Amino acid sequence: MATEWAADANEALTLSLVRSAKDKEALSREENYEGFNPTFTYPIYGEEEKIYGYKDLLIDLRFASGSLAQYLSVSYSEKLPSTSTVDDVEAILQNFIPEGYDTDETTFLQRVEEDANTFRPPGQLIHSYTRAAPNSFSKGKRKRDGGTSQALDPGSNDVIEYEVYHATWDSPGFREYHRRMQLFILLYIEGGSYINADEDTWEFVLLYEKRKRKDDSHAVAYHFIGYSSLYPFYYFPENVRMRLSQFVILTPYQRHAHGSELYKAIYNYILKSPNIAELTVEDPAEAFEDLRDKNDLQLLLSDERFLEEGVGKKPIDGKKRKVVKESSTGDGDNDNDGKLGPPVDRAWREKWRRDLKIAARQFHRLIEMLILLKLEPTDRAKLKAYRLQVKERLYRFNFEVLAQMEQDERYEKLEETFQSVIEDYHRILQLVS
Numbered sequence: 001m002a003t004e005w006a007a008d009a010n011e012a013l014t015l016s017l018v019r020s021a022k023d024k025e026a027l028s029r030e031e032n033y034e035g036f037n038p039t040f041t042y043p044i045y046g047e048e049e050k051i052y053g054y055k056d057l058l059i060d061l062r063f064a065s066g067s068l069a070q071y072l073s074v075s076y077s078e079k080l081p082s083t084s085t086v087d088d089v090e091a092i093l094q095n096f097i098p099e100g101y102d103t104d105e106t107t108f109l110q111r112v113e114e115d116a117n118t119f120r121p122p123g124q125l126i127h128s129y130t131r132a133a134p135n136s137f138s139k140g141k142r143k144r145d146g147g148t149s150q151a152l153d154p155g156s157n158d159v160i161e162y163e164v165y166h167a168t169w170d171s172p173g174f175r176e177y178h179r180r181m182q183l184f185i186l187l188y189i190e191g192g193s194y195i196n197a198d199e200d201t202w203e204f205v206l207l208y209e210k211r212k213r214k215d216d217s218h219a220v221a222y223h224f225i226g227y228s229s230l231y232p233f234y235y236f237p238e239n240v241r242m243r244l245s246q247f248v249i250l251t252p253y254q255r256h257a258h259g260s261e262l263y264k265a266i267y268n269y270i271l272k273s274p275n276i277a278e279l280t281v282e283d284p285a286e287a288f289e290d291l292r293d294k295n296d297l298q299l300l301l302s303d304e305r306f307l308e309e310g311v312g313k314k315p316i317d318g319k320k321r322k323v324v325k326e327s328s329t330g331d332g333d334n335d336n337d338g339k340l341g342p343p344v345d346r347a348w349r350e351k352w353r354r355d356l357k358i359a360a361r362q363f364h365r366l367i368e369m370l371i372l373l374k375l376e377p378t379d380r381a382k383l384k385a386y387r388l389q390v391k392e393r394l395y396r397f398n399f400e401v402l403a404q405m406e407q408d409e410r411y412e413k414l415e416e417t418f419q420s421v422i423e424d425y426h427r428i429l430q431l432v433s
Contacts, residue, residue: 005080007057009041009049014058015187017065017252018109020116023221026214028134033065033223036251038187044096045087053086054079059093062108065223066208067115068180070101071108096186098179116221121208122174123167127265128210131256133158161210162225162258164265168203178204181227188248190285195229195245203230203242205269207249207262225253228266232276239277242270247288259291267295270357278357294431296358296366301432306352311374312338340371342385364393369425391418 016034019027041049051057056077063070074089102108130152152159167174175197185192195202206227213219226249232240244266249259270279281292300306339345344367353363368390375386394417395402402410 007051009045012057016062019065020113033252043186064112064115066119121165122171123165126166127164165206235277244281280359297432310340
């Protein structure tokens with residue numbers, strides 16, 4: 001089929017988070033929650049992410065910003081006669097969204113107005129934070145830094161509240177709500193797929209913007225930002241290991257640290273739950289790995305007792321350091337550096353890991369990064385101890401692959417992996433400096 005009849009599905013599919021007319025009045029000019037595209041559409045329209053048989057194809061999929069009630073419209077300037085090669089755009093999408101979506105725009109907008117007054121997030125509130133409203137930046141009241149500030153007054157018109165809710169299948173109305181929001185997993189997570197809703201043990205953590213109405217300071221509306229799904233596994237002898245399975249923040253809210261707030265809310269929920277032994281992550285994407293590493297490092301760097309025990313006399317300065325190979329001069333400083341070492345005190349490390357409920361591999365990586373922060377590049381003995389500590393972990397983690405290599409090749413591959421890991425550690429440490 002000629003290329004002029006093939007549409008890029010990622011460009012053709014346009015998403016919108018639609019607010020009521022009153023809620024739109026409270027927005028600044030820089031806030032736009034309508035007309036953005038997904039990252040992926042191959043789970044719906046195939047690996048090539050192409051839709052065949054149309055010119056100027058537009059798939060207009062809108063969501064009420066809080067309730068996620070849906071509206072769908074498919075338009076085009078020309079369409080080929082129906083054949084086996086012409087895709088039925090709406091019929092294909094119907095396999096992935098629940099029934100009952102609106103196709104009449106007027107009806108949908110009436111639903112948006114109604115839902116804005118009545119919708120409340122499902123589940124229980126577990127975390128909240130505040131941000132200065134975007135329109136307050138132009139008034140010179142606060143610098144834009146992308147960070148959070150618990151010191152902001154939630155009652156101010158220049159402040160926006162954000163709330164995180166924990167829900168399960170037993171939360172009233174949540175099953176229906178999940179059927180509407182799960183589409184974002186396919187559109188934003190590479191390799192993402194719908195979970196098995198028949199498994200009752202799934203848990204969910206949802207993030208919302210809580211916005212005051214411009215004409216009524218007592219009236220609020222909730223707007224969906226993103227969510228994460230969690231699955232518990234048995235952990236001997238009587239606890240569970242919680243696995244973070246899916247994690248998504250919608251396009252208009254990305255790059256504003258909302259992902260970090262959602263992750264911190266999940267972690268604090270895990271930390272406060274006596275039956276949960278640790279938090280693990282299922283096959284994380286690179287962007288999420290960075291988010292996780294950054295927030296976990298900040299957690300450790302903010303724990304005074306951990307640092308006092310771990311670092312000893314020498315403070316962690318947070319500056320980027322170069323890894324220097326062992327030199328022929330200098331024996332380094334043999335003063336007591338605390339439990340972090342190197343080499344790290346393993347019993348101490350394991351105690352903190354269990355107390356903080358961080359998975360073993362993740363915690364070992366964090367420890368290695370923190371050691372790197374305080375490591376003197378001229379200390380030959382400590383550099384050697386650090387290199388051996390990291391390589392031992394890498395060897396154990398990659399044992400099955402390395403065991404099949406000849407000795408020289410194994411040493412070379414291990415050194416290459418070590419250098420790559422250290423380079424990545426420096427990159428990650430810059431995120432928290």
